[in-house]
Amino acid sequence: MGWQVFLASVCFMQGGIIQGLIALNNPDYVFRPYHTTLLTIGAIVFAIVFNTLLAKKLPLMEGAVLILHVVGFFAIVIPLWIMAPRGNASTVLFGFSNNGGWQSTGLSAMIGLSTPLTALVGYDCSVHMAEEIHDAGITLPRVIVWSVNGNALLGFLMAVTLIFTLGDVDSVLNTQTRQPFIQLFYNATRSRAGTSVMTAIVVVMLNACCVSEVATASRQLWSFARDGGLPGSSWLSVVPTGWNIPIRSVAISVLVTTVLACINLGSTTALNAINxxxxxxxxxxxxxxxxxxxxxxxxxxxxxxxxxxxxxxxxxxxxxxxxxxxxxxxxxxxxxxxxxxxxxxxxxxxxxxxxxxxxxxxxxxxxxxxxxxxxxxxxxxx
Known part of the structure; x- marks a missing residue:
């Protein structure tokens, strides 16, 4: 359940960022719910192509994304280091803002942890591909440990960079792009082109996440169905002849994301409730x-x-x-x-x-x- 919803959330997030990018370059742009829905469906369609027709190219794509991940990190932090205004250390490290209306800053901080939670979960993503990995008993733990250690270091550097270059908090939170990080990039560079390139890196990385999450969610769905744990398990657990992937589980994962994206047409509140x-x-x-x-x-x-x-x-x-x-x-x-x-x-x-x-x-x-x-x-x- 968690991975199926996370898949929809990441695709929806990607659609929202693309809309923010459009709003940055076209101040007259009007946000429409169906725009987000169509962009979300576009993201999941791209992901399903890589998980079906181009499934054999998936490791190659992951390798290319790893390179972009590292290069893109420096492509974002270096402009911020050079061009963004610096915050005062005492204010940045010891200044707290309670914008949630809660009685205490401590309570507000604990509740606020739900926002960056997506960066702290998902370590089990590769585990659900275990049956397709050679020598998974030792390979998977090593992959998880090294990926967590490497990204923890990059994440710490990025977090320190962002809090010291945040600048005017109100302008970032009340941005017309509806994406605070896009406004932060623009405040630092004062260039729509530069901000667009930096944001495009984030979009590509999120798109790669969609591809990986389709693989994870579908394998998890298939393995649970294989063990008889779901309604319709006998149908879901079948891998059609000529396919080395659980194509039916992939299709269901895509269908779930598409249905959730369509809920946004009627009520964003309902979609957020499911997400x-x-x-x-x-x-x-x-x-x-x-x-x-x-x-x-x-x-x-x-x-x-x-x-x-x-x-x-x-x-x-x-x-x-x-x-x-x-x-x-x-x-x-x-x-x-x-x-x-x-x-x-x-x-x-x-x-x-x-x-x-x-x-x-x-x-x-x-x-x-x-x-x-x-x-x-x-x-x-x-």
Whole structure:
């Protein structure tokens, strides 16, 4: 559920940024909901081409994106270092703004963590491709560790750069582009062309994210269907002859994104309510998984054999991870600002509750009779 919603969210985000880019270069541009919907569908169509007709070229594309990722990082931060105004260190590091209307800055800060959450989740993206990776037992953990370490460094440098070059906060937040980072780029460069190039790098990277998330969401959907955990599992789990990819699961993932994009035509509030499911769903899966590991370690039950192990530090790392994730999960249900209205309300609690109730109902009625987890399959093969 989390990855299906995240896929739609990233495509929708890409569409919104493209609209912001149009507004930057054409001040008379009027934002229309159907523009965002069409751009979102365009992003998912591009992603499905790479995941079907050009599936064999996907590793090549990922390699090219990695190069752009590193080069694009410097193409953005260097102009900001050179051209943007510098903020005062004491103000930047110790000045706090409570623009959410909450009683305390601390509470506002905790609630505000839901905004950058997308940069802190998704580490399991490559895990869902495990069955298509050679020697996944050792390759995947190494990939995750090195990618997280590398991007943590780049992310820290980017964060420091942005907070020191933010400039006039009001102009950034109230920008006509509806994308604060675009206004930040323009305030620094004072060039629409330069800002467009810097923003285009972000758009291309998001497009690559869409391609990768289609691969992840479809594989996750297929593997769960293969184990009998979904309605229509017998149809979803079939890989048609001549295809080495779960084409039906890819099609369903694209269909879900398209339907969610069309909801924006009627109500942006309804779309935001559904999109809010992404963060809480992924966080819930992390908490459940790590919680099971902690329970096993504390009760002395042996863990399955594995080639990658955290050793004696595993329990401590798992507990620290839970201490970080649980508060994030709690505040993910809070609205970002007060007073709370139907428009700015965070409907994640309602959507998450309804989804869990449906899942429990499905499991009680039929799922428990046909679902057998992947561990059971492994034991049978042995």
């Amino acid at each position: 809010s499911l992404g963060g809480v769903s992924v966080l819930a899966s992390y908490i459940i998984t790590i919680g099971c590991l902690v329970h096993r370690r504390l009760t002395g039950r042996p863990l399955p054999s594995r080639r990658w192990s955290l050793g004696r530090y595993g329990l401590g790392i798992n507990i620290v991870a839970l201490c970080f994730l649980v508060p994030l999960f709690f505040f993910e249900f809070w609205p970002l600002a007060r007073p709370v209205t139907a428009v700015n309300m965070n409907w994640a609690s309602l959507m998450f509750g309804v989804t869990i109730m449906f899942a429990l109902f499905w499991y009680a009625v039929k799922g428990r009779h046909q679902y057998s987890g992947p561990v059971v399959h492994v034991k049978r093969e042995e």
